[in-house]
Amino acid sequence: MSQDHDDHHHHDHDHSELSETELRVRALETILTEKGYVEPAALDAIIQAYETKIGPHNGARVVAKAWSDPAFKTALLEDGSKAIGSLGHVSRVGDHLVVVENTPERHNMVVCTLCSCYPWEMLGLPPVWYKAAPYRSRAVKDPRGVLADFGVALPKDIEIRVWDSTAETRFLVLPMRPAGTEGWSEEQLAELVTRDSMIGTGFPKTPGAPS
Amino acid sequence: MSSALAAAATAAIPSIPRDDDGPVFRAPWEAHAFAMALSLHERGVFTWPEWAAALADEIKRAQAAGDPDTGETYYLHWLATLEGLVARKGVASMETLHRYRDAWDHAADRTPHGKPIELRDEDFKA
Numbered sequence: 001m002s003q004d005h006d007d008h009h010h011h012d013h014d015h016s017e018l019s020e021t022e023l024r025v026r027a028l029e030t031i032l033t034e035k036g037y038v039e040p041a042a043l044d045a046i047i048q049a050y051e052t053k054i055g056p057h058n059g060a061r062v063v064a065k066a067w068s069d070p071a072f073k074t075a076l077l078e079d080g081s082k083a084i085g086s087l088g089h090v091s092r093v094g095d096h097l098v099v100v101e102n103t104p105e106r107h108n109m110v111v112c113t114l115c116s117c118y119p120w121e122m123l124g125l126p127p128v129w130y131k132a133a134p135y136r137s138r139a140v141k142d143p144r145g146v147l148a149d150f151g152v153a154l155p156k157d158i159e160i161r162v163w164d165s166t167a168e169t170r171f172l173v174l175p176m177r178p179a180g181t182e183g184w185s186e187e188q189l190a191e192l193v194t195r196d197s198m199i200g201t202g203f204p205k206t207p208g209a210p211s
Numbered sequence: 212m213s214s215a216l217a218a219a220a221t222a223a224i225p226s227i228p229r230d231d232d233g234p235v236f237r238a239p240w241e242a243h244a245f246a247m248a249l250s251l252h253e254r255g256v257f258t259w260p261e262w263a264a265a266l267a268d269e270i271k272r273a274q275a276a277g278d279p280d281t282g283e284t285y286y287l288h289w290l291a292t293l294e295g296l297v298a299r300k301g302v303a304s305m306e307t308l309h310r311y312r313d314a315w316d317h318a319a320d321r322t323p324h325g326k327p328i329e330l331r332d333e334d335f336k337a
Contacts, residue, residue: 018319018328024290025240027311028247030330031303038250046217046246047239 059123059172060193062087063204064186066099067177077101080172096169102176102200106159109147109200110171111139123172123195140164150201173200180207216249223259224266228285241286248293256300266292310335 018026032038062084066073076083080099100108139146143160147153154160163171175197181189184207196202217234221227227234227245236242251257257265269292270278278284298305314334322328 018315021287021290022240023312023315023319024294024308025243026315026330027308028290028293028297028303029243030311030315031307032247032251032297035302037254037256037302038247042250043243043246046249047242049217 057190058084059195059198060190061186062172063174063193063198064189066174067181067189068186073174076174097172098163098169099172099174100161100163101174104158104176106161107147107154107200108161108163108171108173109139109143110163110165110173111136123198147201150196152202173198175200175204178204178206216253217245220245220249220252220259224263226266226285236286237283238286241289244286244290244293248289251293251296251302256302257296262292262296265296269295 029038029043033040062076065087066076072083075086076099080097083099084097100110102108135146140162143162144154147160165171175193177189178192181192192204192207194202194204197204221229221234229235234245236245248262252259252262266288269288273284273288273291278288294305294308297303298308311330314330315328317334318330319328321334
């Protein structure tokens with residue numbers, strides 16, 4: 001990966017970028033922390049409490065639509081950013097959001113081994129474990145073991161593919177539609193789609209199961 | 212404990228976007244801005260009525276300047292209120308805020324993608 005970075009040294013995306021607003025937020029946070037007005041741990045605790053609340057659950061709606069509308073699903077798998085942009089209700093997704101489909105033969109799982117790139121516009125705030133070094137490093141070497149830790153047991157004959165996010169490309173897993181949901185509306189289906197199922201570390205809820 | 216703090220804030224500031232469970236955010240930075248206001252209030256830097264008045268002023272100012280007030284910009288007003296109160300209460304001047312903002316910009320520029328962005332002394336000298 002470092003080789004890769006050298007090769008693209010002058011590429012626009014090679015360095016980190018923060019929006020004007022993010023710069024102001026970081027400036028304020030640094031000053032308040034230095035002056036002792038804010039404890040980073042206390043701030044994290046407040047933010048953690050809302051990690052699943054950020055973002056209007058765009059990802060779940062996109063997945064539910066793909067389950068219900070074959071034409072949309074085809075478009076989504078061809079060009080994720082374009083298909084999601086066409087829905088109009090997502091204010092911004094990355095330029096290169098790639099949607100990978102789970103099938104009876106293949107399970108997908110997303111990781112960023114470099115940092116913690118994460119399509120938060122689709123999924124909300126990243127969970128703490130996603131950013132943790134053990135998840136990032138183990139996911140590539142031992143995906144089956146990591147999935148087992150999440151309580152996801154996959155039969156041996158199912159291939160597991162791990163997608164490593166990069167500066168330009170982020171991934172969203174399209175989980176398989178649960179059985180027993182024939183005739184369900186998109187709104188009902190969206191209720192079944194969990195964040196973890198779109199990272200590939202879980203499955204959608206099953207109909208009738210307590211949530 | 213943090214949820215009790217948040218509940219006090221949402222009770223005091225009725226305009227905070229929320230659902231049945233509490234505040235909702237559109238982006239991670241919004242949660243940071245929200246959490247900073249909670250912490251400053253907790254430290255006694257301002258009261259909620261004081262905050263509400265300052266936020267209302269900020270929103271009025273933005274609307275006069277053509278803000279569409281669709282709710283999408285709510286936390287931008289929140290952030291501007293934070294900066295204004297922090298300056299007015301003598302916690303940090305606007306000059307200091309700008310200096311740190313520029314330093315973070317410099318830090319982001321020199322940090323390759325994939326590495327955590329960290330502020331260093333050199334970022335203030337650039």
